[in-house]
Amino acid sequence: MAEQHFQLEVHESGLNPHKVANGEFDDDGKPSRTGNLWTTSAHIITAIIGSGVLSLAWCVAQLGWVVGVATLLIFSLITLYTSNLLADCYRSPDPATGKRNYTYTDAVKTNLGGAMYVACGIVQYANLCGMVIGYTITASISMVAIKKSNCYHNRGREAQCSFSNNPYMIGLGIVEIFLSQIPDFHKLSMLSIVAAFMSFGYSFIGMGLAFAKVVSGGGQRTTMTGVEVGIDISAAEKTWRMFQAFGDIAFAFSYSQLLIEIQDTLKSSKPENKVMKKANVMALLTTTTFYMMCGCFGYAAFGDRAPGNLLTGFGFYEPFWLVDMANIFIVVHLVGAYQVFSQPVFSAVESWANMRWSKSTFVMGEYPIAIGNKFKFNANFFRLTWRTIFVILATTLAMALPFFNDILALLGAIGYWPLTVFFPVEMYIAKRRIRRWTNRWLGLQLINVVCFLVALAATCGSIQGLSKAFNAYKPFQAKE
Template sequence: MRGSKEDAVDYKFSNGDEDQQFDDDGKLKNWSFSLNESGTVWTASAHIITSIIGTGVLSLAWGTAQLGWAGGLVTLVTFSFITYYTSNLLADCYRFPDPVTGKRNHSYMEEVRANLGRVNCIACGIVQYANLSGMVIGYTISASISMVAVHKSNCFHTKGHSASCKFSNNPYMIGLGIFEIFLSQIPNFHKLTYLSTIAAIMSFGYSSIGIGLALARIISGKGGSTTLTGVEVGLDVTVADKVWRTCRALGDIAFTYSFSAVLVEIQDTLKSEPPENKVMKKANAISVFTTTTFYMMCGTLGYAAFGNDAPGNMLTGFGFYEPFWLVDLANIFIVIHLAGAYQVFTQPVYLLIESSAQKKWPNSMFVNSEYPIKIGNKTVLSLNLLRLTARTMFVVLATTLAMAMPFFNDFLALLGSIGFWPLTVYFPVEMHIAQRKIKRRSMKWCMLQLLNFLCLLVSLAAAAGSIQGVSQGLRTSKPFQYKV
């Protein structure tokens, strides 16, 4: 049964428009953390591209080098099709029981609870929020590496190529954390549209620079040695290293397609007309096609440029010297993009914390009161004490953890392996089976379970490889003392 206005708690809204306080399910729309359903296919695409094109795109040259021309291209295309297919399944489960006329599910957990029950809902929540928090840690690490790269490049340019230019990541992580504390006061996805659009443009910017530099390297005849199967056993690596690297490469590529963790929350921003699932499918198609095109160019041209010696971050392979200004620009683009993507991935976490607090303490001024900051008669910002303290504590914790474990490729692979199978494949497939009442052991049921099983194997292999890589990193570097 849908809720009613009479059942909702009476809150004061800054716009004073009582008709806008409730969505089409009669659910209270407290703008401090709920979503205003006014998004379009383009705003959804911007949010998806911001979340999907991360710095993982810069590791695709390394991933292709481990898998070779054959394995790299097949893996990229396969993951893109799987992600697109299962994302559409997830979009159809947004309303329950009917994809068009059913009741809205405002989060991934609500969607799983409606279709699969409480136990699966709890499991989904653990995986989803661990993955989102891990993404934030990974983005903090990646952004600091790019900031250090700019500092290092300018150091070499000023003091000469023989200068000792090594810098700690920690000040940059702290600086980013302080900046994110301010950005974290943006209340919800709807208010993130401009930030997501800027971040999406930045992602295209640094990807294009990487592609351009790789192409220039190939044309100049400085391309690396490539093979059909990637790094060669006996020549480049041992058999064991080849296996571990292959597993980590699968995790890296899986990571580059990870946006299911925020898909439902993005869909919750869409208007009711036309139906949200149809709009979301269009956004999925636009985003996956666009990103796969860039991924293919980054992976193939990066591999052709560096060969089997491709670095974990493609931009670092071009050195810190000339054209230093162009590499600096790409790294600045990365930092701007990650600052926006950070907020996209943390919004569901903030929503969980704040909505849970509101349910538990519905009459608390600390939880519910808004304090508008005005310029003239216009409200430019509304502060909430819970939002200020909880989000600040989250950013501080994420920054501290990032400083304690500053690994790049292996950490990306671990995040990809943790989040890819359950969030991108398992829950969408199982909800689709439940929603459409697909009979056990029917042809479609068997094919869906085969997809489930194969993706589980990929995730397990990627997790094993990334854990091995992280353990090596722990032996070779000290927490809080990482320098590049």
């Protein structure tokens, strides 16, 4: 059956079967994919371990040891389970031999229909664009933190060290304009591997500094229930913070909006869903280990006063060179993560343009350029123009909205439940034709409802934080 399906796809693609057999092209007519378990895991780790890992100490401080650790473990398991469901949706109807779905929205359209396809597209691309803008802000904060660290080291911790983020956002935008010309996910492997190593680097530094503070006797008082209601915090503020912490932890495990696109880079020699499930396990095991250590060591070191970011929030001032190195790692990681999150947006717009203006040389023309004997790439005028405009717009919005991290938290809270839980669960139910009110159906819907309630609570917490940010809103005047 699998062999018959393979021959049918080769026939429909119009390819010479010998070229497919020789490995020049895959069964769908596209150049042979080269991804493997390691490159796929690197893409996932680059996407999932953002600089938000350094805020987990604050999250655990709001929730306490019991709820904080349990929340990290529960959302890790939920994400692994739903990601494996989604991996089976790459091919339809059979997850090993069916027709490929190249994007998340393609999988939703195939399994759930046109209305769900539109809804998924709106949520997914809003989320991806929000991440790109948020990463621009976060990277600039780390760049400013390097300058502030040196300022505090030279002038003392009480010095007034405040610098504008805008020049750093502009510099990052210029770098991303060049990197955005990487044509697609298939060419991002090396950048993702470098970014993944950078995430390990700054996570180890954050954990190491926190661990050193604890073992040296400088750790602060912690409790089983987290930040205590009293003079510094009201019961209402405690509740809002807990909601936000739930949302931050849930969102920290979210990468489903990229999963199908990442899976499409895998070689066809083995069923892609099996390799993807191994990559899910490897990446989430690695991620959860880092999250647990960063969150727990950070809380043990700072107690209720855990900063929102261990490295840019100046939980640590010395050794200043090590803090600077960690922030450099954050910047390099976010440069790569920017491209991982923007590639699906680039692909969607360019696929639409290719269908709309299929005879235009501006849109379709590829012009080979060689620099030396080794560095060769294809230039495309539409790709150059539109991606440059996208980066400029993202940079401008990041500069205009200094409170955009609060908006990003809102986008994350809204996007987590549908993209990580609802659509994978509903597609699995549709593919397997699971009947209503059976035990399996009830179990899946229980996950759906619980995650929806968490997302709703996180949304409320984000809106409350956003209302505070608006009170101090000064466009193009973000300072750290």
